[in-house]
Amino acid sequence: MQITLKTPLDMHLHLRDHEMLQTVAPLSAETFSAAIIMPNLVPPVTTIEEVIAYKERISKATGNLNFDPLMTLFFKNDYSYDFLKQAKAHITAIKLYPAGITTNSESGVSSIDSENLRHTLEAMSELEIPLCIHGETDGFVMDREKEFVPIYEDLAKNYPNLKIIMEHITTKDSVEALDRHPNLYATITLHHLLITLDDVAGGMLKPHLFCKPIAKRYEDREALLKVALEAHPKVMFGSDSAPHPQHAKEACGCAAGVFTAPIALQVLAELFETHNKLDNLQSFISDNAQKIYHYTPSPKAVVLEKKPFTVPETYDNVVPMYAGEEIAWSITSLS
């Protein structure tokens, strides 16, 4: 059995910087046409110069792999209309982090409400710059995303011309909010389609499956699977592939993030095939995102075949999901 995926897009990707960038950027660039690049470096990407410089470092790391890094700014509430107008030529979206909610988000926004952010959000609406949000409160870990849904809805209602992307959604509540507001969209990761908290902490504790937002309940995973498999038009694939060195994962305090970039397409093929929905994978992996972001990628085709592939134990010092395990699908050619 074979499938050809045209111009796969990863609408939520962490490439980091320095050595890690050299390790992981080529792995995404090989199989994806483009990706939304998250700006939570240390320090975060907040100026046009930083965007341009980071994009250059990514392009250098990915060489001639025909990969388009879609850049983002780290949301700051003091971005002016004029600044954003200039920035628009260099970025695809702006990413908003609640302060301290995940890796390198300390300088995020501490009070998110529609009034507080009016100046910047009105400018973004007018300039048609999409707003990507990591939607979690600082509440109890299993409730953080659920508690954020009213904040998404407040923003969606107050800025009807702003495209808001609920990033890496993990709960039934978020899925349900999608259809209540025309300007709410969502990315879904690979791992949240596959695991629940039981996989992270139900048997042995699995640091390599620990991520933010944390994997939730079975009913949440079901709700995510449903909209992904049907390729709901407001839903896009965003891996949130988030590499950390092995020593930072298998440690006294383990960093959040699952590294899925090099196995995402293969495992998605397996998942969609298992549910008899292979026909919908093209929309989930690229077409929906193209429409939502008004983006046309340059041509790329990935041929996948149902043929076992043993996932490497590590890519340099990064442990991928399914490390050392056999998965059912392989990539057989790229063009």
Add this chain to the structure above:
Amino acid sequence: MQITLKTPLDMHLHLRDHEMLQTVAPLSAETFSAAIIMPNLVPPVTTIEEVIAYKERISKATGNLNFDPLMTLFFKNDYSYDFLKQAKAHITAIKLYPAGITTNSESGVSSIDSENLRHTLEAMSELEIPLCIHGETDGFVMDREKEFVPIYEDLAKNYPNLKIIMEHITTKDSVEALDRHPNLYATITLHHLLITLDDVAGGMLKPHLFCKPIAKRYEDREALLKVALEAHPKVMFGSDSAPHPQHAKEACGCAAGVFTAPIALQVLAELFETHNKLDNLQSFISDNAQKIYHYTPSPKAVVLEKKPFTVPETYDNVVPMYAGEEIAWSITSLS
């Protein structure tokens, strides 16, 4: 500020075997008069000979520290009345594990209901051998204990003369069940009085706080704190101190268990003092258990003082709770 605790008892303790036993047994024996010793060795302790031999190994490891290991058998549904009658001279209780629910519990009971276990439970009732239970189903990790409460209640109703100890309870539901049945009792650990899932997985992932049952929600911790601080007469301290070598905790798959034995009394003193309940600590740490188990320990007195103590980073290769941190109370003398 000082407090003297008489004959502290740890009503739920893992001492393991071999080298680990040599490391951890003296640490408990130094400050506790006695402890209920869990039987989940590999293979589990299921014969009188094994009980006697394990007790001898413990006594050898604790030397002249004036410590009474209260032995348990690993529950098997084929224990006969005659066997149990013989065993009674050597054990204090029998510990029931649902199959596969925690460390070394693979040979536990796969179907727990009052009819299925009638033969053994009637014998235990008649012989007045308490039944200690690890009460978790194989459901979703956050629901396992809640789902087990009806099983506790079924057993309590059907065996009114059987003393049932709900071990290491972690939820509001379990606390509430305590008062509905005269023959239900509970142990509570130190760590479940202190942490919630937020401490394990809300920031960085903390393998040294990963245990079974997993720490729950704030309202659960509040319910546990309430009955511990008031020294509810059906509640006893049981540390569930469960050592694993550091490499088994900071690993790709981390074993369940928090190692608290050497700091339990100091941190309990701090906790009870903070809540202005120091007067109740003696009941929680010893008197309640003496009444519930009809057990009189040989004299021991531990003097604690409000004076900072820096917890060692490790005890041999075992990382304790609060490793390297300063806690507010110290043990100043033992007699």
